[in-house]
Amino acid sequence: MKPVTLDDVAMRAGVSAKTVSRVVNDERSVRPQTRQRVLRAIEQLDYRPNLLARGLSGAHAYTIGLVYDNPNAYYIIAMQQGALAACDELNFNLQIRPCNSRSPGLAEELRDFANRSRLSGLVLTTPVSERTAALRRLAAYRIPFVRILSAARDPRDGSPCVYVDDRDAAYAITAHLLQLGHVRIGFLRGGRHHHASAERLRGYKDALHDYGVPWRRELVIDGDYVFDDGFRGARRLLDLAEPPTAIFGCNDEIAAGALAAAQSAGLQVPYDVSIAGFEDSPFSRHSWPPLTTARQRADIIVERATRMLIARIGGGEVANEGFNPELVVRGSTAPPRPKSRQRRRR
Amino acid sequence: MKPVTLDDVAMRAGVSAKTVSRVVNDERSVRPQTRQRVLRAIEQLDYRPNLLARGLSGAHAYTIGLVYDNPNAYYIIAMQQGALAACDELNFNLQIRPCNSRSPGLAEELRDFANRSRLSGLVLTTPVSERTAALRRLAAYRIPFVRILSAARDPRDGSPCVYVDDRDAAYAITAHLLQLGHVRIGFLRGGRHHHASAERLRGYKDALHDYGVPWRRELVIDGDYVFDDGFRGARRLLDLAEPPTAIFGCNDEIAAGALAAAQSAGLQVPYDVSIAGFEDSPFSRHSWPPLTTARQRADIIVERATRMLIARIGGGEVANEGFNPELVVRGSTAPPRPKSRQRRRR
DNA sequence: ATGAAAGCGCTAACAG
DNA sequence: CTGTTAGCGCTTTCAT
Numbered sequence: 001m002k003p004v005t006l007d008d009v010a011m012r013a014g015v016s017a018k019t020v021s022r023v024v025n026d027e028r029s030v031r032p033q034t035r036q037r038v039l040r041a042i043e044q045l046d047y048r049p050n051l052l053a054r055g056l057s058g059a060h061a062y063t064i065g066l067v068y069d070n071p072n073a074y075y076i077i078a079m080q081q082g083a084l085a086a087c088d089e090l091n092f093n094l095q096i097r098p099c100n101s102r103s104p105g106l107a108e109e110l111r112d113f114a115n116r117s118r119l120s121g122l123v124l125t126t127p128v129s130e131r132t133a134a135l136r137r138l139a140a141y142r143i144p145f146v147r148i149l150s151a152a153r154d155p156r157d158g159s160p161c162v163y164v165d166d167r168d169a170a171y172a173i174t175a176h177l178l179q180l181g182h183v184r185i186g187f188l189r190g191g192r193h194h195h196a197s198a199e200r201l202r203g204y205k206d207a208l209h210d211y212g213v214p215w216r217r218e219l220v221i222d223g224d225y226v227f228d229d230g231f232r233g234a235r236r237l238l239d240l241a242e243p244p245t246a247i248f249g250c251n252d253e254i255a256a257g258a259l260a261a262a263q264s265a266g267l268q269v270p271y272d273v274s275i276a277g278f279e280d281s282p283f284s285r286h287s288w289p290p291l292t293t294a295r296q297r298a299d300i301i302v303e304r305a306t307r308m309l310i311a312r313i314g315g316g317e318v319a320n321e322g323f324n325p326e327l328v329v330r331g332s333t334a335p336p337r338p339k340s341r342q343r344r345r346r
Numbered sequence: 347m348k349p350v351t352l353d354d355v356a357m358r359a360g361v362s363a364k365t366v367s368r369v370v371n372d373e374r375s376v377r378p379q380t381r382q383r384v385l386r387a388i389e390q391l392d393y394r395p396n397l398l399a400r401g402l403s404g405a406h407a408y409t410i411g412l413v414y415d416n417p418n419a420y421y422i423i424a425m426q427q428g429a430l431a432a433c434d435e436l437n438f439n440l441q442i443r444p445c446n447s448r449s450p451g452l453a454e455e456l457r458d459f460a461n462r463s464r465l466s467g468l469v470l471t472t473p474v475s476e477r478t479a480a481l482r483r484l485a486a487y488r489i490p491f492v493r494i495l496s497a498a499r500d501p502r503d504g505s506p507c508v509y510v511d512d513r514d515a516a517y518a519i520t521a522h523l524l525q526l527g528h529v530r531i532g533f534l535r536g537g538r539h540h541h542a543s544a545e546r547l548r549g550y551k552d553a554l555h556d557y558g559v560p561w562r563r564e565l566v567i568d569g570d571y572v573f574d575d576g577f578r579g580a581r582r583l584l585d586l587a588e589p590p591t592a593i594f595g596c597n598d599e600i601a602a603g604a605l606a607a608a609q610s611a612g613l614q615v616p617y618d619v620s621i622a623g624f625e626d627s628p629f630s631r632h633s634w635p636p637l638t639t640a641r642q643r644a645d646i647i648v649e650r651a652t653r654m655l656i657a658r659i660g661g662g663e664v665a666n667e668g669f670n671p672e673l674v675v676r677g678s679t680a681p682p683r684p685k686s687r688q689r690r691r692r
Numbered sequence: 693a694t695g696a697a698a699g700c701g702c703t704a705a706c707a708g
Numbered sequence: 709c710t711g712t713t714a715g716c717g718c719t720t721t722c723a724t
Binding site: 003005006007017021024025049050053054055056058059 | 700
């Protein structure tokens, strides 16, 4: 009825509890023979360690916290999957933690979250990972964490991280559009409090610059990472006296909104206007036409960060690691129509 | 540096640890005056209970497990939100648990999951909640749980649940299409191991029957709850000698696939063909045209189930509760074209 | 209404 | 290599 305990196993195997603990935790200082005996007892009794007890007495609870502030369901699920994959393999538990990255008490909130369950450490995703003041406090509380952030290269600031080169990917998308022959390319920017938004804008501008196309203020529209802002932003672009022939949305949801705006205006994508997104979320595959985008494996990125965190807790030194989203060309982008055949919005 | 403990508070307030514990757990056998003193000490010291310790010594860990087997990111996030809302308010913790509902060892897997962290109980979502044999075993292990299931009415089988009337909602959608004048209505069925699929099919058939329209086998197509099956299924329907004028997808993802299929075939929705989904996921709002669907508040449903579970753990009696998804009419459905003006697929 | 003692199941820090 | 002794921070007895 009652779960089997370590003592039960110890008794059965004729050893001390500590020895069983050693076997369970895979410490090497156990004679193979003894280990076998214990292993057998564990199997026979179908013993499962009680994680609470282990966490209470040990230095940490073999549990990592995944912290996010993101409205994008696919993104969150992908991150959770990555974290779970790493945790399952390394025998850690996962606690999820949605939060408001702009809350003034962020650091204390996270500290409490970590302390209440004696978490081993936190994986901080964007944009939580970008609140530097809060992170400093968090570090002062001695809470281990690994950040995931948007940067072109290793920040080497002494704090472990996984960095994703959004600028480069945005450059690739913009270059793709330029190579197709587009010159007027609209940019629907994502939320200001995501550093990724700035990085992606930088990639866009850099590409334009390299191709000798001056960037125009009226083609860059502010907004958030939501469908409606994509819709509205695209409407504004398409209403311009000289509308862009291509639109780059800062993520797939924005791009989906832009796609809807184009379609609602009676335009055909990609013939009348090309649209590109960013992220490779199901959105991009599940629209018609499917969206050209930048593939960003949030699951793999978070899995990597989780492994880094766990390695770090184990006392290992771990090097930061970079990821590059890759361009995925799909049906929503094509060369612009020749001027003569340009079709007006209805 | 080190988190404040109950003993620290006790010392500060000049009472015993047990008294502090009483205050924290809101037991009434404490003199108001003493309680105030303790409360003040807690505040001054910024005390946060250690959940591990509490869970280890108490009967359960004030943690509920949310169990699901679902590929739909929006749905999962909505469920997590609901569970988190209830947990936050009632001071419980949440553990998430994706699993394979068809695994033979499901009951034991869940038992171990519960025991390892001394979970207070489990919220079982569909289709896990429909594996009756496994649930019987789980009950025998004395793991408390609340099920969420697809049923037209309270099963009254002694096991607490929240039930959702999918049949009724599917009936409403089908009736809506019939009222618009559609007679040939295609049905894209979802996965066989979801009871909801059968319920929704039943609603479809019941509505047809009530409107005096015989159901036709060739208009009902099997598939899973994924975009691609929606796309393929819709293609098959549209390729029929006499294609349907409306298509009802068993969820929004299927419907989004159908929408893409229609568009890829050069058809205009809703003028050439109407499409309806089920679930009111962002998919349905973020497509063009937006999808007519049945609003299903997974967050509220799961929040309710979580509250029921917690109440039950506290020893309360709780009545089962039913939910009815409601019809949401949007741009993807309209009356069929008059025969004469019917447009052929390109 | 409050407190003292005895654990919950495990691991840390030492012995041997 | 293995065992012993103390706790981890809280809640449960059971007293008072």
